[in-house]
Amino acid sequence: MAALKFEDQKLPALDDYARLAEQFIPGRQAIFVIVESAFLELLPQTPSRILVAGAGGGEEILRLGFNNPNWSFVGVDTYEPMVELARKRLGETPVGARSQVHATTIDKLDDKDFDAATCILTAHFVPDDGAKLAFFKAIHTRLKPGAPLAIVDGVGVAGEDRTELLRRIWKRHSIRNGVAAEVAESNAENFKKVAVVSEQREEALLAEAGFSRVTPFFRGLAIKGWLAFA
Numbered sequence: 001m002a003a004l005k006f007e008d009q010k011l012p013a014l015d016d017y018a019r020l021a022e023q024f025i026p027g028r029q030a031i032f033v034i035v036e037s038a039f040l041e042l043l044p045q046t047p048s049r050i051l052v053a054g055a056g057g058g059e060e061i062l063r064l065g066f067n068n069p070n071w072s073f074v075g076v077d078t079y080e081p082m083v084e085l086a087r088k089r090l091g092e093t094p095v096g097a098r099s100q101v102h103a104t105t106i107d108k109l110d111d112k113d114f115d116a117a118t119c120i121l122t123a124h125f126v127p128d129d130g131a132k133l134a135f136f137k138a139i140h141t142r143l144k145p146g147a148p149l150a151i152v153d154g155v156g157v158a159g160e161d162r163t164e165l166l167r168r169i170w171k172r173h174s175i176r177n178g179v180a181a182e183v184a185e186s187n188a189e190n191f192k193k194v195a196v197v198s199e200q201r202e203e204a205l206l207a208e209a210g211f212s213r214v215t216p217f218f219r220g221l222a223i224k225g226w227l228a229f230a
């Protein structure tokens, strides 16, 4: 069965996307604060260029850029409506002047020598049939040696007890956060079709793509985040 693409989901009106993502994703706020703290620790206090793989909606560019005028951003996303949403939201803030978002795949991006990268809730839409590895390699080759990648993805093997338990709790968590029960149910069904892999597989693919010191830095139910270094 082909993996579910982001745009194959029944998406909310895109203007509501940021609010719904906040309700759906366990620890959504914490993820951005942790990524920002990691980059504050790791990047010099000089201008730094950050690659955002899967920039749709512009959320991490807004959150990371707001208090960090030294950081500029190049985002890529394959889904034009999300790129438009990102441009619109960013254009309404001072972060917009330090940001570009391109509707393209990352392997087509000419820019390189980035000081850091983010890939938040995106790689789990890329099938593990060689495409996920190629996607990680495309990020790796665009980073300076040693530069950090902050990556956050759904994890787990569908059908395994602990994965299914975490996903059931996740469904309740989103209802508890105000998501309608039928929307939470369809999101849970969709997630079964997304190209999520086990934590071990994701770590192995990152290593194969050339990343080292793969360091877990976030866990919220079936969502996991790592820092990895080019």
Ligand SMILES: C[S@@+](CC[C@H](N)C(=O)[O-])C[C@H]1O[C@@H](n2cnc3c(N)ncnc32)[C@H](O)[C@@H]1O
Pocket: 006, 007, 021, 053, 054, 055, 056, 057, 058, 059, 060, 076, 077, 078, 079, 082, 104, 105, 106, 119, 120, 121, 122, 125, 126, 135
């Ligand atoms: C769940 S959204 C996350 C967006 C953003 N990182 C955030 O956390 O708000 C996933 C995004 O990944 C994009 N996407 C999916 N596959 C992609 C790929 N191969 N390259 C770039 N973007 C991709 C989708 O279009 C979508 O906008």
